[in-house]
Amino acid sequence: MKTSKKITGGLLIGITGFSVFLIIAILIFMLVMIIIGAKGEFSWKFITQFPQNGMTQGGIFPALFGTALMVIIMSVAAVPFGTITAIYLTEYAHEESIISKSIRFAVRTLAVVPSIIFGLFGLGFFIKFIGTGMDNMFNAGQLKWAQPNILWASLTMALLTLPVVIVSVEEAIKSVPREMRDASLALGATKWQTIRKVVIPGARSGILTGTILAISRGAGEVAPILFTGAAYYLAKLPTSLSDQFMSLGYHIYIMSTQSTNVDQTLPIQFATTLVLLLLTFTLNLSAILIRVRLRKK
Amino acid sequence: MKELKIETRNLSFYYGNKLALNSVSFNMYANHVTALIGPSGCGKSTFLRTLNRMNDLIPGTRVDGEILIDGLNIYDKDIDVVNLRKKIGMVFQRSNPFAKSIYDNITYGPKINGIHKKEVLDEIVESSLKKAAIWEEVKDRLDHSALGLSGGQQQRLCIARALSVNPEILLMDEPASALDPISTGKIEELIFELKKTFTIIIVTHNMQQAARVSDYTAFFYMGEMVEYGKTKKIFTTPDKKQTEEYITGRFG
Incomplete structure (x- = not known):
């Protein structure tokens, strides 16, 4: 036995x-x-130069820039929205209430919706519905907003990463001890004052972790921006919210499927992959480090 | 000579359907220390938290009866809970300084009450820390994080923080239960000093502590206030058998 x-x-x-x-x-x-x-393609030049000769040579700077700009706009939208939702869920909603349960269900579902669906939704909702509406209202029906651009792509990506933000911030808010809230309330603070001055500062590193995780997720995704803003090749960087942009993930995709010279682009494709991997790896690592520091406290 | 500060009348408290306090009525006097003793789960902490309505925050709870502070029922509809809590300081079982500097811990309450003048705040910080007998230990590092203080210092900082809003009543929920004997001694000395200015209600598990620091003692058991009287009497010649058994350590 x-x-x-x-x-x-x-x-x-x-x-x-x-x-x-x-x-x-x-x-x-x-x-x-x-x-x-x-094959040694990965160099400083590679990340600071524009693609050349029909993308068979040169660097990936516009794709890196476009990805960075996209995740920044995405964070500006997703982080405040996600934080407010998390605050509502943890501080205001009754755990067992129908509202709270349906929000949680929605968040969980959003987290497992295939990313291509987000892309289609972005196309239908932001471009066709909101974009067309904006054009009719502000541009006398002329086409400006009802087409793919970096704003719609970022907002679509924000929807995709919202669950990540909500869950991390919720966890961080819950880790603020009840005693701290009690102390604040016992001093005559209102609930909102307590949230603003004790809970949110206490959850700061969690909010940061959520932001970084969302960025790392958003930086690598392709499907949501496929129809909503990513471009095959652009000779100049985006300067307005209504401009299209190049992105790392999409760049890898087109180079592996649409290349004019496969042998020549292959090293560039691998090097781009390496950049994207390093980027998401660094982001995830910093999120982990912040989380470890948060746990220690 | 003694002035009535808090009076409870048939105070009952429910967590959902569970009765946690059953018709508790007694008086607490200004500038005296009242100790609440009893075994775990007897309702003494619940009672303490009804006095500044901290229990309001727990969903599904209900209060019956009245608590009069200076003759006013604090569960009256017109009572502003936030204002009420400003009048009543509270010190918790686990020291809970904010993750802020020592200075910012003390100014938190006053700032919430709209005090923003630097000189006034400086003065409040000094006087509160002095009242809590911790000024000498921290005066040179007010900008340091409060989390760097020892457990005993943190607890006295929390007392100072509670005093910063000039309360009239101080509620203490086992303030020394997590502290070493020396820190406990300091807190007890402090209570002695503080009762000159404040009405103090203290929950404690420690029988000797109740005997040392309090003027009155209420013994709680299973949600009922079994016996209440002068501490000396409760600890020497209690009227009820249960009280005697608890005090002599036969249960609890």
């Missing part, structure tokens, strides 16, 4: 250890493949 238990235990340890090894091995294999594939 004892020996059989020992064998089962040993077997379990073996299987779990192998799984861990497999995961790490796959990750390392991918990284090595990408680095080899990039």
